Amino acid sequence: MHYEPCIEVRNLSFSYPDGTEALRNISLEIGRGEKVAIVGPNGSGKSTLLLHFNGILRGKGEVRILGKAINKANLREVRREVGLVFQEPDDQLFSPTVFDDVAFGPLNQDLSAEEVRTRVKEALQEVGLPGYENRSSHHLSYGEKKRVSIATVLSYNPEILALDEPTSNTDPKNRRRLINLLKGLAKTIVIATHDLDLVLDVCPRCLIINQGEIRANGKTEELLTNPHLLESNHLELPLSLSRLQKIKDR
Numbered sequence: 001m002h003y004e005p006c007i008e009v010r011n012l013s014f015s016y017p018d019g020t021e022a023l024r025n026i027s028l029e030i031g032r033g034e035k036v037a038i039v040g041p042n043g044s045g046k047s048t049l050l051l052h053f054n055g056i057l058r059g060k061g062e063v064r065i066l067g068k069a070i071n072k073a074n075l076r077e078v079r080r081e082v083g084l085v086f087q088e089p090d091d092q093l094f095s096p097t098v099f100d101d102v103a104f105g106p107l108n109q110d111l112s113a114e115e116v117r118t119r120v121k122e123a124l125q126e127v128g129l130p131g132y133e134n135r136s137s138h139h140l141s142y143g144e145k146k147r148v149s150i151a152t153v154l155s156y157n158p159e160i161l162a163l164d165e166p167t168s169n170t171d172p173k174n175r176r177r178l179i180n181l182l183k184g185l186a187k188t189i190v191i192a193t194h195d196l197d198l199v200l201d202v203c204p205r206c207l208i209i210n211q212g213e214i215r216a217n218g219k220t221e222e223l224l225t226n227p228h229l230l231e232s233n234h235l236e237l238p239l240s241l242s243r244l245q246k247i248k249d250r
Contacts, residue, residue, distance in 0.1 A: 023052075028214065036203055085164075098136075099134065105156030122154075185202065
């Protein structure tokens, strides 16, 4: 049987208008149902790459989602399959209430009012915020905003969930809630992050990107336990492994 990846990138390069080269000849494949992390230091190109998966950015090369090339003809269809969660929840939440924010996607799918209400209820239940429909998104805690942001994409049932730094600026309790949520979701998940402990918990595979190039692509446990590889790409051992190594060295 021919295997068709969920996400396919071929020879992708991208430069910003000021001439900054952000991606250099990137090629990768991600299969349906995989949980994959894109890790690298700040400015490495990981967020830029993520924004190509639903056509917010368009570089030179090819990006295919579920076998479809991203172009004007099918951009709307592709975006229904890729739910993008921005790093800052206030960039995603813009409506008077949580219900309105979470209902935005389903409403644009021309669903019935009853189906929209069901989608909103189920999405909020999935992120652990049942009954939040009438709350103001902007009066929630930062951790709650993060989870509502995820609910806004879960509500329109995309095949792929792409998250940019989902645990940034979250306290330990909400960070753990997000990790458990991501581990339990039956989606194709791509996470751009420098939180390597999150990657160890959630993603069996990761890609290390630096200066716009993929430097490594393989099993998370193998890549993130390689001190030389991490150091050469301006990364450090995950805190959990670093603490374990210190205990062993005592």
